[in-house]
Amino acid sequence: MHRHFGRRAFLKAIGVASAAGTLSSCAVAVAPTPAVEGGPTQAVETAAPTKLPAQRVTIRFSSVGWGGWLSEPWQAIVKDFNESQDRITVPEYEDVAEGYQKVMAAAAGNIAADVYMFENKYMYGFAARGFFLPLEEFVAATPEIKKEDYFENDWKECFFRGHQYLFPFDNSPAMIWYNPELFDAAGVAYPPDKFGGWDWEDFLMTAQSLTKGEGAERVFGWLGERGYYLLIWIWSNGGWFLTEDKTRCVVDSPEAMEALQWAVDLIRKYKVQPLPEQIPQGGTSGMFMAKRGAMAQRGTWWAIDLKAASRETGLKWNVAPHPDGKAGCWVRNPNDAWGIWIGSTHRNEAWEFIKFLDSDPSLEKLTRAGLSVSKKRILYSDVFLKQEPQDVHWYLFIDALEGHVRRHPDTAIFAEMMDIFNAEWDAIVAGQKTVQESMPVVAQKVNALLDACRAEGNCD
Numbered sequence: 001m002h003r004h005f006g007r008r009a010f011l012k013a014i015g016v017a018s019a020a021g022t023l024s025s026c027a028v029a030v031a032p033t034p035a036v037e038g039g040p041t042q043a044v045e046t047a048a049p050t051k052l053p054a055q056r057v058t059i060r061f062s063s064v065g066w067g068g069w070l071s072e073p074w075q076a077i078v079k080d081f082n083e084s085q086d087r088i089t090v091p092e093y094e095d096v097a098e099g100y101q102k103v104m105a106a107a108a109g110n111i112a113a114d115v116y117m118f119e120n121k122y123m124y125g126f127a128a129r130g131f132f133l134p135l136e137e138f139v140a141a142t143p144e145i146k147k148e149d150y151f152e153n154d155w156k157e158c159f160f161r162g163h164q165y166l167f168p169f170d171n172s173p174a175m176i177w178y179n180p181e182l183f184d185a186a187g188v189a190y191p192p193d194k195f196g197g198w199d200w201e202d203f204l205m206t207a208q209s210l211t212k213g214e215g216a217e218r219v220f221g222w223l224g225e226r227g228y229y230l231l232i233w234i235w236s237n238g239g240w241f242l243t244e245d246k247t248r249c250v251v252d253s254p255e256a257m258e259a260l261q262w263a264v265d266l267i268r269k270y271k272v273q274p275l276p277e278q279i280p281q282g283g284t285s286g287m288f289m290a291k292r293g294a295m296a297q298r299g300t301w302w303a304i305d306l307k308a309a310s311r312e313t314g315l316k317w318n319v320a321p322h323p324d325g326k327a328g329c330w331v332r333n334p335n336d337a338w339g340i341w342i343g344s345t346h347r348n349e350a351w352e353f354i355k356f357l358d359s360d361p362s363l364e365k366l367t368r369a370g371l372s373v374s375k376k377r378i379l380y381s382d383v384f385l386k387q388e389p390q391d392v393h394w395y396l397f398i399d400a401l402e403g404h405v406r407r408h409p410d411t412a413i414f415a416e417m418m419d420i421f422n423a424e425w426d427a428i429v430a431g432q433k434t435v436q437e438s439m440p441v442v443a444q445k446v447n448a449l450l451d452a453c454r455a456e457g458n459c460d
Contacts, residue, residue: 049137049138049141049348049351056086056087056088056089057087057088057089057346057349058088058089058090058091058346059088059089059090059113059114059115059344059346059349059350059353060090060091060094060113060114060115061078061090061093061094061113061114061115061116061117061353062094062095062096062103062112062113062115062116062117063093063094063095063096063116063117064095064096064099064100064103064116064117064118064119065095065096065097065099066095066117067095067097068305069304069305069307069308070301070304070305071093071095072304072369073304073365073366073368073369073371074093074117075092075093076365077356077357077362077365077366078090078092078093080356080361080362080365081353081356081357084356087349088349088352088353090353094113100122100126103116103126104126104131107131107341107343110343112341112343112344113341114340114341114344114346114347114349114350114353115338115339115340115341115344115350115353115354116338116339116340116341117169117336117337117338118166118336118337118338118339119334119335119336120157120158120166120334120335120336120337120408120410121334121408121410121414122414122415123157123158123160123165123166123337123339123410124160124410124411124412124414124458125412125413125414125415126165127160127161127163127165127412128160128161128412128458130342131341131342132165132166132339132340132341132342133165133339133340133341133342133344133347134163134164134165135158135164135165135166135167135339135340135351136163136164138351139164139167142355145355145358149375149376149377150168150374150375150376151168151171151374151376151379151401153171153333153335153401153405153407154168154170154171154335154337154374155168155374156407157335157337157407157408157410158335158337160412161458161460165339166337166338166339167337167338167339167354167358168335168337168374169336169337169338169357169358169363169366169373169374170300170301170335170336170366170371170372170373170374171300171333171334171335171372171373171374171401171405172299172300172301172333172334172335172336172371172372173299173300173331173332173333173372173397173400173401173404173405174229174232174297174298174299174322174331174332174333175297175298175299175300175319175320175321175322175331175396175397175400176191176295176296176297176319176320176321176322177288177295177296177297177298177302177306177317177318177319178190178191178294178295178296178317178318178319178320179288179291179293179294179295179315179316179317180316180317180318181291181316182210182219182291182294183210183294186209186210186212186294188206188209188210189206190318190320191206191295191320191321192320192321193320193393193396194321194396194399195321195324195329195396195399195400195403195404196321196324196328196329197321198323198324199323199324199325200262200323200324200325202323203322203323204266204270204272206221206295207220207221207222207266207270207272207273207294207295208221208270208272209221210272210294210295211271211272211294216280218274218278218292219291219292219293219294220272220273220274220287220292220293220294221272221273221293221294221295222266222272222273222293222294222295222296223273223274223284223287223288223293223295223296223297224263224266224267224273224284224297225284225297225298226422226425226426226429227418227421227422227425228332228334228408228418229297229332230259230260230263230425231332231406231408231409232297232322232330232331232332233259233260233262233263233325234251234255234256234259234260235327235330235331235406236259236322236323236324236325236326236327236328236329236330237255237256237258237259237262237325237326237327238255238325238326238327239251239253239254239255239256239257239258239259240253240256240409241256241409241421242409242411242446242450245460246409246410246411246450246459246460247450247454247459247460248447248450249417249442249443249446249447249450250443251421251439251442251443251446252439252440252442252443255326255327256439257435257436257439259325260425260428260435260439261435264428264429264435267429268429268431274287275429276426276429276430284296285298285302285305289305289306289309289313289315291315295320299332299333299334300370300371300372300397301370301371302370303369303370303371303392304369304370304371306370307369307370307388307389310389317389317392318391318392318393319392319393319394319396319397320393320396321396321399321400321404328404329404330404330405330406331400331404331405331406332405332406332408333400333401333405333406333407333408334408335374337374338354338357338358340354358375360375360377360378363375363378364378364383367379367383367384367387368383368387370387372384372397372398372401379397379398379401380398384397384398385398411450411453411459412453412458412459413449413450413453413458413459416449417446417449420442420445420446420449421442421446424438424439424441424442425438
């Protein structure tokens, strides 16, 4: 996964066959499967903080898919940490470009890193198989940490079956990112700078007015995404992928299918969004940076890439809210967080490093790079709201967090669930199936997986 050209790729990290076997062997090697009331009977392994040793200790810190420009602020923070004290060394910032399956392979071989930066949606499957050390005792022993200092949803997304396995650091409300120069060249008004300022028909007319040219020179009005980004259309039309309690898949509801038909019509009927075969190497991110797309769809993290592109090529960009559907505007808000591998032999030192990552100076460095962090006082400050480029509508990310985001339908079977959906969606986009044919198939298969997951005690 190359985050600098598509950070949120849906990796087959914990698939039903190969990865499940890897995860099982890892769990046996390092820890019992966690359990709380209503789950399996094994006890959860926890570790209360202890006094740090006098000798210098080396720990490893790794992310998954944060290469390229996205790695720069992390490298700087690692350097700051090493210079701030003389007891713990983080030799370098590591990134696993190959994806989450390699993380599990490393754990199975007892060579995983001590601290990981994880996308929360993968946490459920990893925690169900005993990958993470529960953090609640560390959090309780750190009086400066108060959960009310963090966005409520970001904090909640770090828990699985009653235990906190991750510590929040960022959120990423999805926005429309647009190139004002392409709008100006087409004589089209910019998108609104507040939620509620346009609807789906306004959006379509705007995208049509911006779509021009043919072949390799064609400029598309809209560079929409697949997978979880389609939740934005579904939610805004009054539908759901899973029920709010995550117990049943309802993507075959009339509201959900109407929204998905709208999304595929943007590609096949209105042709304002490219077909897969029209997307060159580098993906939709590359198309936007090459000025072949007027509007794109990403979370806050994309600002790191676009800031770098602006420095190198002079690219101009801004953000706007998604348009309102029948049920308003609801956007996805994926989170990232830090966790400690349960096989770490330096758990206390790993926690000390996480505390440093969570310090205001570290979070301010991440914010200036372009992330929207989970600690509210940083995001509400001028560090975020008046960062460069200062003409960008940074406040929209806060507006989204305060009233336009919904929790992801993440479960311990996230990867398998999305494999099922994406396979059917790709067939729809290719013209091989219809939405009405495919979504009942998705619902049936996902519900069977949810039933099996609940029977194993890993889904509520």
